[in-house]
Amino acid sequence: MDNLSKYFEVVDQSKQEFIDKLREIVAIPSVSGDATRRQDVIRMGLWLKEKWEALGAETKRVDPGMQELQGQTIPLPPIILGQYGNNPSKKTLLVYGHYDVQPALKEDGWNTDPFELVHNDKDQLVGRGATDDKGPVLGWLCCAEAFKRAGIDFPVNLKFCFEGMEECGSEGLEEVVRHEADKWFSGTDAVCISDNYWLGKNRPCLTYGLRGVSYFYITVEGPSADLHSGVFGGTVHEPMVDLVHLMSRLVDVKGKILIPSIYEKVAPLTLAEEKAYDGLDFNHDDLAKDLRSNVIIHDSEKDTLMHRWRLPSLSLHGIEGAFYGPGEKTVIPAKVTGKFSIRTVPDMDPAEVDRLACKYVADEFAKLNSKNKLTVKMVHDGRWWYSSPEHPNFVAGAKAIERVFGTSPDLTREGGSIPITLTFEEALNRNVLLLPMGASDDGAHSVNEKLDVRNFIEGIKVFGVYLEELSKPRVPLTNSGDQQQQQQQQQQMVAE
Ligand SMILES: C[C@H](N)C(=O)N[C@@H](Cc1c[nH]cn1)C(=O)O
Ligand SMILES: [Zn+2]
Numbered sequence: 001m002d003n004l005s006k007y008f009e010v011v012d013q014s015k016q017e018f019i020d021k022l023r024e025i026v027a028i029p030s031v032s033g034d035a036t037r038r039q040d041v042i043r044m045g046l047w048l049k050e051k052w053e054a055l056g057a058e059t060k061r062v063d064p065g066m067q068e069l070q071g072q073t074i075p076l077p078p079i080i081l082g083q084y085g086n087n088p089s090k091k092t093l094l095v096y097g098h099y100d101v102q103p104a105l106k107e108d109g110w111n112t113d114p115f116e117l118v119h120n121d122k123d124q125l126v127g128r129g130a131t132d133d134k135g136p137v138l139g140w141l142c143c144a145e146a147f148k149r150a151g152i153d154f155p156v157n158l159k160f161c162f163e164g165m166e167e168c169g170s171e172g173l174e175e176v177v178r179h180e181a182d183k184w185f186s187g188t189d190a191v192c193i194s195d196n197y198w199l200g201k202n203r204p205c206l207t208y209g210l211r212g213v214s215y216f217y218i219t220v221e222g223p224s225a226d227l228h229s230g231v232f233g234g235t236v237h238e239p240m241v242d243l244v245h246l247m248s249r250l251v252d253v254k255g256k257i258l259i260p261s262i263y264e265k266v267a268p269l270t271l272a273e274e275k276a277y278d279g280l281d282f283n284h285d286d287l288a289k290d291l292r293s294n295v296i297i298h299d300s301e302k303d304t305l306m307h308r309w310r311l312p313s314l315s316l317h318g319i320e321g322a323f324y325g326p327g328e329k330t331v332i333p334a335k336v337t338g339k340f341s342i343r344t345v346p347d348m349d350p351a352e353v354d355r356l357a358c359k360y361v362a363d364e365f366a367k368l369n370s371k372n373k374l375t376v377k378m379v380h381d382g383r384w385w386y387s388s389p390e391h392p393n394f395v396a397g398a399k400a401i402e403r404v405f406g407t408s409p410d411l412t413r414e415g416g417s418i419p420i421t422l423t424f425e426e427a428l429n430r431n432v433l434l435l436p437m438g439a440s441d442d443g444a445h446s447v448n449e450k451l452d453v454r455n456f457i458e459g460i461k462v463f464g465v466y467l468e469e470l471s472k473p474r475v476p477l478t479n480s481g482d483q484q485q486q487q488q489q490q491q492q493m494v495a496e
């Protein structure tokens with residue numbers, strides 16, 4: 001039996017144990033956007049540190065400082081750095097992932113407690129963070145454990161960087177990555193991130209692009225306290241009325257952003273790029289099934305993917321301070337904060353996007369002649385990333401998928417954002433591969449988030465084969481001049 005067959009056997013034998021580990025960490029409600037959960041986020045980071053140390057890794061906890069959140073000053077979660085193996089004759093791979101999760105409440109519409117992993121009769125693992133990103137982060141640990149148990153030498157030196165603030169703009173991480181580039185991360189040959197999703201449910205993919213995200217708060221405040229609408233309705237400027245008006249002016253019902261000049265810097269479509277939309281595991285029927293409703297705006301699959309991958313979008317997320325409970329409370333809220341974000345694409349400049357969006361909201365507010373007070377601010381922005389899937393790092397990923405799934409991967413871009421990706425590429429001058437584990441219907445950020453057992457277990461196998469592929473002497477990983485040139489062009493485009 002060859003090494004990889006033995007590795008596969010151990011992964012299969014360890015299946016229940018790996019699922020139970022995922023159960024243990026889903027039960028830690030590491031919601032980074034909720035100040036009351038900060039101790040849980042920290043506990044989750046320390047869980048990873050301890051488990052990797054138990055396997056023999058050297059680790060370092062980096063505390064990036066303090067944060068103002070919901071009126072409190074609280075510590076930012078630790079960034080957990082690690083090194084598993086340090087053999088100068090082996091290649092070194094750096095993996096990044098995040099151990100924080102999006103908020104989740106049973107009353108949002110979950111069928112079960114979001115922080116209690118349920119292994120259901122469809123062989124799905126349901127729980128907050130199952131696919132985003134606890135399953136994949138745990139996958140690397142399971143991979144190292146399986147190699148050890150199989151008695152096979154680990155193919156590479158593995159460095160890791162796990163953060164607990166990704167869902168809130170990765171606050172504090174960029175400085176740490178740049179600071180550690182020639183320290184903890186020195187000697188890195190390539191980077192791999194598993195934190196996005198397949199395009200469909202059948203064919204795995206490798207991802208070479210991400211949209212950026214700029215997140216905004218619009219606050220409108222008027223009276224010093226909430227008012228009785230019977231007494232004051234029709235006599236005062238209502239903050240909610242102003243805010244709803246402003247929010248309705250941001251995007252039209254077909255998804256077109258209404259902020260002037262926002263599309264100006266979007267890169268023109270090239271013929272080569274257009275070809276990338278053909279032959280993918282993606283169709284509107286499956287998408288509508290995933291959505292359980294046909295609410296798709298566009299007529300063709302290509303259009304839908306272009307609006308997900310290469311065009312900006314603006315989404316309205318919610319209003320803080322507004323009445324939203326059951327019943328008929330007749331209140332005029334005194335202060336409301338509307339939240340929206342813009343997904344950015346090549347060659348948009350986040351600073352320019354922030355300036356255009358804030359100016360537009362202020363201009364629209366001025367037209368209202370309201371006596372309320374407006375504040376509009378960008379609270380975090382993460383940069384878009386666009387690479388090339390030809391690099392040997394991608395070839396190793398493709399070979400791993402072929403061995404485990406018996407099919408070549410789709411080459412995709414992702415509509416979501418992983419703000420630190422471009423920083424790793426720039427600071428380390430190394431190729432970054434996005435190697436997703438989860439499927440299109442996993443419901444990341446949504447209710448009943450899940451990871452299929454198949455994706456989890458076969459995904460751990462893919463990680464192992466990928467490491468074996470990287471370790472082969474014929475695979476040169478350090479950046480070619482081409483990649484450096486491409487990066488410089490990309491940076492220049494952002495600067496322009
Ligand atoms: C793709 C990744 N798993 C993810 O969900 N990223 C988040 C990052 C983010 C930035 N601000 C808030 N969240 C996303 O794309 O929404
Ligand atoms: Zn994620």
Ligand SMILES: [Zn+2]
Binds near residue numbers: 132
């Ligand atoms: Zn996420």
